[in-house]
Amino acid sequence: MSLFQDLVIAYRVLADYGIIDAYGHISVRCPDNPNRFWMARSVAPELVTEADMMEFDMESEPVDARGRSPVNERYIHGEVYKARPEVMAVVHNHSPSVIPFCCSDTPLQPIFHMSAFIGLGVPNWEIREAREGSDMLVRDNYLGASLARRLGNHPAALMRGHGAVVVGESLQIAVGRSVYLEQNARMQFQAELLAGPGGKITFMDEKEVAANVVWQEYGRFWNLVRNKYIRKLEEESA
Numbered sequence: 001m002s003l004f005q006d007l008v009i010a011y012r013v014l015a016d017y018g019i020i021d022a023y024g025h026i027s028v029r030c031p032d033n034p035n036r037f038w039m040a041r042s043v044a045p046e047l048v049t050e051a052d053m054m055e056f057d058m059e060s061e062p063v064d065a066r067g068r069s070p071v072n073e074r075y076i077h078g079e080v081y082k083a084r085p086e087v088m089a090v091v092h093n094h095s096p097s098v099i100p101f102c103c104s105d106t107p108l109q110p111i112f113h114m115s116a117f118i119g120l121g122v123p124n125w126e127i128r129e130a131r132e133g134s135d136m137l138v139r140d141n142y143l144g145a146s147l148a149r150r151l152g153n154h155p156a157a158l159m160r161g162h163g164a165v166v167v168g169e170s171l172q173i174a175v176g177r178s179v180y181l182e183q184n185a186r187m188q189f190q191a192e193l194l195a196g197p198g199g200k201i202t203f204m205d206e207k208e209v210a211a212n213v214v215w216q217e218y219g220r221f222w223n224l225v226r227n228k229y230i231r232k233l234e235e236e237s238a
């Protein structure tokens with residue numbers, strides 16, 4: 001078991017679940033240096049291998065690029081790590097079912113227990129408030145810091161017209177939250193169709209959210225996907 005192997009698995013899992021497409025990325029903070037993090041070079045997540053991992057400083061600049069290109073939106077990661085010392089992993093995705101919620105007035109709410117963390121609040125970042133006329137990408141530390149401020153102490157933030165940033169105290173939590181954020185968005189949309197305009201939907205309440213989030217670490221989910229993907233990666237390298 002290694003940090004890089006787990007990071008490769010996180011990329012592959014989120015790609016297979018449709019959470020990240022050719023462009024999403026995942027990082028982990030270095031366990032032995034809180035001012036550094038690791039993330040894959042600019043390559044489609046399904047193709048990521050351990051050799052693609054690059055080290056970054058807190059300004060999101062590569063420590064030793066060796067000719068490899070970092071992803072444009074690496075500033076999301078550095079600025080979140082600066083602002084949130086307890087965060088050990090960051091996911092940036094373009095989770096398709098989540099996008100409608102970042103472009104409308106309908107807030108995401110926790111519709112089932114696996115996504116209770118949504119009840120802790122998922123703010124929506126409006127890039128126009130930081131910079132008018134952008135190409136929507138977080139291409140520098142100024143935009144990264146603006147996004148990190150909007151994220152605040154929450155487990156995730158939406159990015160209007162773009163996607164989301166999801167954080168966790170471990171890689172498995174950030175990956176689990178990303179998977180269940182997408183599922184929650186889909187289920188909530190389905191429930192709203194079923195209920196119709198003005199119809200009633202019962203979401204988890206504050207007490208239920210509080211009782212769930214204290215233990216929910218997505219351990220069984222992570223164990224399942226790790227086992228599957230370790231086998232796949234072994235087959236690839238055979």
Ligand SMILES: [Zn+2]
Nearest residue numbers: 073092162163
């Ligand atoms: Zn993006």
